[in-house]
Amino acid sequence: MKSQLGQILRFGLVGGVNTGTFFVLYLLLHPHMPYFAAYTLAFVLAMVGSFFMNTYFTYRTRPTWKKFLLFPLTNITNYVIQSVGLLLLVDWAGMNEKIAPLVAAVIAIPFTYVISKRILIPGTDEARAADPAGSEPQRSSTSSASTV
Template identity: 55%
Template structure:
């Protein structure tokens, strides 16, 4: 699969993930402050994003290792979107309903590069398998 196809699939997953995040954000916004609603919605949508990214974007098998590393792919996204939401709402006085959508757009390129690196990284070979591969003399 080419990088271009992966980028298109990544964008489609991003649209689904953003819709999921935004729906959760709006629902949580009714009883949480906007930053708390953002953090909870972000965490919940990240789990779904992991499986869509694994199966649909990169056609790779999800593993616990990738699942545990996947939040690192979103660390930059989280920093960019959280900072963006704060700056847009508290500094630029945008409405809290639309600020996350604008902030999310700024994080897309960074998230693609980092997620591709983690999701397509070869799994380490356990020591026992390495020992079995060494020819016996």
């Protein structure tokens, strides 16, 4: 449980740093392109940073090409939730284009945590179900996928 709490706190910290990075990129790109294009490009760039911060810091696991290639699945959900939120907040609710991405990002946080954990630490849920004592799953030091 203590490990889980630490992981959640690290995820929140990484999320804050990643959101700040995304927001700065968005603000830098926004004057040069339409808001949604700036949003998309900033999102992709921040996603790469998020992968490395989450593998090394949040989940303390090795990055591999397989995880790197699967990691966008975590962000597809995040992207859809944030994109729909952004469009609704700007076009329907009339929220400022510079603030709406932050609000949409907050809404997506719980979904992103669950999916990123499943991708970056494969078998976590299955290992816990098999071991009711709740010990941490063993991670192999070798991997068939090479590190990034």
